[in-house]
Amino acid sequence: MNVLFGAAKALFADGDLLTSSVVVIIKVLVAFVLLLVGVMLYIWGMRKWIADMQNRVGPAKAGPFGILQTLADGIKLFFKEQTIPSSAHRGVFRLAPYLSIMPAFLMFCVVPIGGEVTILGRTTSLQVVDLPFGAMFVLACSGIGVYGVMLAGWSSGSKYPLLGSVRASAQLLSYEAAFGLGILGALIHTGTLSTREIASLQAWENWRSFYEGWNLVPAFGAFFIFIIAALAETNHPPFDLVEAEQELVGGFITEYSGIRFAIFFLAEFMNVITMCAIATTLFLGGPSGPSLGFIDADNFINVWLMPIFWFMIKTIALTYGTVWLRAATPRMRYDKLMAFCWKYLIEAAILWIMFEIALELAKKNGWNRYTTVGLAATACLVLYGVLMLCVPKPGETVEEFR
């Protein structure tokens, strides 16, 4: 119950209820529309970028530069017949798309996309809700997202989707661990779970903020672990085994058609955007960035637009990175993917977290920084060596416990 109260308090923080409600409703609507339009533009941008990398033109017919292509596809899918296989579990089959898209929406709610602004006379940060446990909420949502994929494959009553959903449950649950450790890397520096506070702790003061304020440089290891795990969580190439087209036809969405397929499609790309936005918030300082010096600091542009601009730039840069990966890499194999997670990624994440904690302690207690780095790095390497000795080599047989 306390959790619920906390959430409610965060939503309707002091002030009269009516104004608060109006502000919340406005924010929810804006976030909803923003995310939908963002997905539409991302899919278009992705297709254009990837077309550029592959010597193609990409979508070019619908609207200027084909920008309305996604909209046209969506309308087409909306009016298409929806089929349900006779062997499917009808209820779960219908439910699964919503289980998949809800977490994608919810996760975006905690992302601050701008600084502190005043709406209807109330000062508020530009995010739907500032939960005191925002980072945990992200983890929870990405955990629930597994259900949509898993149940979709299971309820289809067909073989390829079943294989896809088995892969999905194993892959997503495994990478959840690395994902959590990646988030932890940022939290060690900020000491809070609230995304607004994480963003404000990385606020821009001068150019030194880039490596002192932002979490990117002090937690760069966690950043990479977070990015890899987030890509795996969102089924993004090269980790898109769940719907590996060449192997499993369409994976868990094989039997889906019409708007239900579109919802899965939307959820997948929404997740990519949300993950990029969360990475921006946790590691790249969120909306922080230099404001325009020649304009008044209280000016509308500096208060409203510049933080949003910086947030957008960072998120778009990250999404461009995902598109680049999509174009450049072959797909990983299922067993190698799991081995990569359990044998290397999680261990590296744990060691990195320990290393970071040592540095953080050194900073607080005033220990000699270089000695601490040296000792911590040595300890990590020794531990890594011990762990690697435990990992069976290829071809080495391991006794199975039954």
Next chain:
Amino acid sequence: MSELLNDPETQRLQYQTAESQQELRGSSKEIVMTGAPWPDDDLGDTMIINMGPQHPSTHGVLRIMMELDSEEVVRAKAVIGYLHTGMEKTGEELTFVQGCTNVTRMDYASPLSNELVYCLAAEQLLSLEIPERATWIRMMLVELNRITSHLLFQATNGMDLGAVSMMLYGWREREEALRLLEIITGLRMNHNFIRVGGVAADLPDNWQAETLATLDKVAVGVDSYDTLLSGNPIWRERTVGVGTITTEECLAHSITGPVLRSTGFAWDLRKAQPYLAYEDIDFDIIYTDNGDVFDRYQIRLEEIRESIKIVKQCVAKMPKGDYRSQDRKVTPPPRARIDESMEALIHHFKLFTEGFKVPAGETYAQVESPRGEIGCYMVSDGGAKPVRMHIRGPSFYNLQAMGPMVKNALVADAVAIVSSIDPIMGEVDR
């Protein structure tokens, strides 16, 4: 009436359930429509899954029946015949003049090899001398065709392993090579350019410059594939040590081409039993030792480079002379002669209506197609049509390698393995 009842067909119909009463019954075991049942039917914890005939990575209409233990393939069987068009039988109804249009459609990724082997067989029966220029034109075209075929492999192989960009890069260069073939033969595929007695037309103006320019583009493209994939850790993880096969297994299944060469057996008909003018050309046989998917990928990549070398030599050494035999019983007269010569008109008419007669006998011709040894067994009874025409399609034999290769592999590996065999279903089913 009683005679009718004794007819076995009528009896069979009597024992059959009436159509309105037929129903599909479920069974505890998997019901799978197959060409034939598994040797034993006890499935236990495993699942049978059908890959194809409509599947994104089965290269047309190949169907693979796989028994899966979770993700592991216990056994697999290729079910073929979905593209059977009876081309061998059709070949018996077509004259030797028309035959090339038929065979060129079998291995649609390397049509010129099919035409070549058909024409070589017919020419062996005719004991026909082919002008030197025709031989060299044929050799150049077949090598260009090898380039386009291997580029197709690079593209689809990349796509099957999830490297979608590779598909488009492969097709970018293939398009250039096909454009060159179009300039020379008039068509992008199913050329019908190599005919009995020579080739259909002489090389067009400025063909040297066009060819060399295309080869340069392809060479740049091949280098870029090498950069993109060969060292890529994910690519190597997916291909090295996957789908291995030994030379003994290959020989037992009579597998030829890059699959055989990847096992360390340097068998290439261009060197082993030289035909055309391959003896006058300097090139290497590419072979590796591991017999895995990566080796087959690399062999085909290097063979593109070797073919570029061969075509460049063809451009440099192309002899002058006739592009087809001057035997008027086999070769149609030039168009201009028909207007002025009664003889020419008669020959033209006879050739394209009843064809030319080929002495009775049987023969076998074989060439190295991009997929392996393609052979043509031809029997003639002295008429204008072959009595029997059989094509040894390398894809058909190579596909048999899939069985031993996919054993205990993962589903993703099975896709890579089938892709590395590079079967063309038009040739498998003929």
